[in-house]
Amino acid sequence: MTPAESYFLPDGPLSRILPGYEHRPQQSEMARLVGVALDESGRLAVEAGTGVGKSLAYLVPAALWAKKHGKRVAVSTYTRLLQNQLISQDIPLVRKVLSDNRQSTLDTRHSPNVRAAVAFGQENYICKFRLNNQVARGLFDTVSEANAAGRLFQWADKTDTGIILDYPHALPPGLASRICRDSAACRREKCPFRKSCFYFKARDSWEHSSILIVNHSLLFAHLATEADLLPECDAVILDEAHRIEDAAVRHFGNQASEHALTLLLDRLASSKGGGLVAALGPRSTARRSIQTEASAARVELDQFFRAVEPLFSPDAQRSRFREPLESGPLAEALGRLAKALDEVVPELDDEALSSEMTGVARRLGRSALALEGFKVPEPDGAVHWAERSSAGAATRSSQGRLSLLAAPLDVAGLLRGTVYEHFSSTILTSATLTVAGSFSFLSNRLGLDDFKTASLDSPFDYEKQSLLYVSDHLPLPSQPADFNRGAAETITSIIEASKGRALVLFTSYDSMNAVYDLMPQTGYTHLLQGDKSTARLLDDFRDDTHSVLFATQSFWQGIDVPGEALSCLIICRLPFEVPDDPRLTAIADKLKAEGASPFREYQLPTAVLRFRQGFGRLIRTATDRGVVCVLDKRIIAGNYGSSFLKSLPKGVRLTTNLSDLTRFFKPAQ
Numbered sequence: 001m002t003p004a005e006s007y008f009l010p011d012g013p014l015s016r017i018l019p020g021y022e023h024r025p026q027q028s029e030m031a032r033l034v035g036v037a038l039d040e041s042g043r044l045a046v047e048a049g050t051g052v053g054k055s056l057a058y059l060v061p062a063a064l065w066a067k068k069h070g071k072r073v074a075v076s077t078y079t080r081l082l083q084n085q086l087i088s089q090d091i092p093l094v095r096k097v098l099s100d101n102r103q104s105t106l107d108t109r110h111s112p113n114v115r116a117a118v119a120f121g122q123e124n125y126i127c128k129f130r131l132n133n134q135v136a137r138g139l140f141d142t143v144s145e146a147n148a149a150g151r152l153f154q155w156a157d158k159t160d161t162g163i164i165l166d167y168p169h170a171l172p173p174g175l176a177s178r179i180c181r182d183s184a185a186c187r188r189e190k191c192p193f194r195k196s197c198f199y200f201k202a203r204d205s206w207e208h209s210s211i212l213i214v215n216h217s218l219l220f221a222h223l224a225t226e227a228d229l230l231p232e233c234d235a236v237i238l239d240e241a242h243r244i245e246d247a248a249v250r251h252f253g254n255q256a257s258e259h260a261l262t263l264l265l266d267r268l269a270s271s272k273g274g275g276l277v278a279a280l281g282p283r284s285t286a287r288r289s290i291q292t293e294a295s296a297a298r299v300e301l302d303q304f305f306r307a308v309e310p311l312f313s314p315d316a317q318r319s320r321f322r323e324p325l326e327s328g329p330l331a332e333a334l335g336r337l338a339k340a341l342d343e344v345v346p347e348l349d350d351e352a353l354s355s356e357m358t359g360v361a362r363r364l365g366r367s368a369l370a371l372e373g374f375k376v377p378e379p380d381g382a383v384h385w386a387e388r389s390s391a392g393a394a395t396r397s398s399q400g401r402l403s404l405l406a407a408p409l410d411v412a413g414l415l416r417g418t419v420y421e422h423f424s425s426t427i428l429t430s431a432t433l434t435v436a437g438s439f440s441f442l443s444n445r446l447g448l449d450d451f452k453t454a455s456l457d458s459p460f461d462y463e464k465q466s467l468l469y470v471s472d473h474l475p476l477p478s479q480p481a482d483f484n485r486g487a488a489e490t491i492t493s494i495i496e497a498s499k500g501r502a503l504v505l506f507t508s509y510d511s512m513n514a515v516y517d518l519m520p521q522t523g524y525t526h527l528l529q530g531d532k533s534t535a536r537l538l539d540d541f542r543d544d545t546h547s548v549l550f551a552t553q554s555f556w557q558g559i560d561v562p563g564e565a566l567s568c569l570i571i572c573r574l575p576f577e578v579p580d581d582p583r584l585t586a587i588a589d590k591l592k593a594e595g596a597s598p599f600r601e602y603q604l605p606t607a608v609l610r611f612r613q614g615f616g617r618l619i620r621t622a623t624d625r626g627v628v629c630v631l632d633k634r635i636i637a638g639n640y641g642s643s644f645l646k647s648l649p650k651g652v653r654l655t656t657n658l659s660d661l662t663r664f665f666k667p668a669q
């Protein structure tokens, strides 16, 4: 038995500190596998069904290994929700269990001292120097911006961490980027706030940690660039591993945004006469030369994105393009502006201003480089597309702000070369890594050829705790008008049977809004995604136990609503990706060219994984009971439906009879 496994024995250390502790063989097996992978410098992908308790199953062996060898383990997640859970619930438990076990015969070598920290990217921390400078000089375009910065200034005095996301109020657009830590603008040892700097205090805690909790994006950014964003880690555990591809695509891709560039130019020389140049004085030659170059850059910016607009067909939000774009004049204009700033900076006596201008110059340089990436035709193995955002539509054109994006089609090689090769051990885990029991899909997508794999069942009794209802009488979702009408009627009947307590999941805002508008009053509160923030919606859904929440996209994964409030999960249609997604189209083209079926090889397994994530929202604890209702009959009628059904937890019973729901929800006599 490995040291880590022994902690999970029926009468082991965890049983002594956790009231109602239940030994789960899957949990101790996972702890064993993780411990062995760390000891043997191995690579492991382990699927752990809901309820296995995977966080403790990797944290205990990671803490023991780090302590024994004086090493540091990075634990990387996709969501902040999981990071919060790890640092506020699981790590204190690991500290306690290791501390209590100090005197035991099981493991006397290890100190109880588990040092853990959460690392965020620099832009998440308030920079006191920049915030003070902004407030002291009143560098704001509007009164509401000045008031918001004033409130933030007071809050910065009270918070220990200075993490902007923890600030309880909304900030005006663009303000966060002006008061956050920016390596180019940071004064480091010369800064008057260096001793109490939030970012450097955080870095200090990272340096002293043996478990460092990060997110996938920050980890990839640290590994793929020369920038020293994190302290060195010896091993990595990537939780929520089913989202690694999403994070890698974003990180290894490229982006140029009209909105971001406009904000950057406004920061320097706003059209209202404000911005950093205002501090140079009205007669300054430097001010005139910067203003001239900034105006020229604005003209090029406008012309460039006007030329991008014809790429879109009417009403399209996204459009793939393969031809090169003439981004040279804009990139050159940004380069000239950056050069003008670089020339001014050494002449400045004002340190705050010089560090701000250095920061803007670096960002202009990075933007110019990003634009250069679109000067060439779309390369093999990547996709280029333009995207329209309705945010900010009023400021430029009725069509909205535009962005250019590039993304790799395959990240397996990048992950192998950049991430897995970097660490002595790499461990991937998630509740959903397999499709119909096989790892082959994610193994191909994530480059896991030399990984040992293991799949550990959920310890829950799905036969008793759950029921799968498939509505076999509705039209196919490909007939949206009829389907939506039928869906609204069926959801109404289901809600009557479940007495509310339902989460209704859609694959798009359009279908969610269409069905929501057709819903009659049900006697239960209806909540709609978009009406409030995600956090508020979830709080309301938990608090009003009989409410019904209509949601899409972000609610398919990562949310946790244990107990009665989520007793019924209604999946309106199988979650296939939207067919006009440019990356999906490009992957499909590539697979077709290779003689493979895009549907079988990519769309179907991707949808199955997402379906499993959605299904996993239902049963969160051993005492939860609930029904999953699927309104898309392709799950039983389609020739691929078995891929979805075979991927469900063992024991789930299937019915097409609505009255079985009433029986399931009937209180025991």
Ligand code: SF4
Binding pocket: 126, 127, 128, 129, 130, 181, 182, 185, 186, 187, 188, 189, 191, 192, 193, 194, 197, 198, 199, 200
């Ligand atoms: S040390 Fe750098 S990040 Fe910290 S307050 Fe000073 S300028 Fe800002």
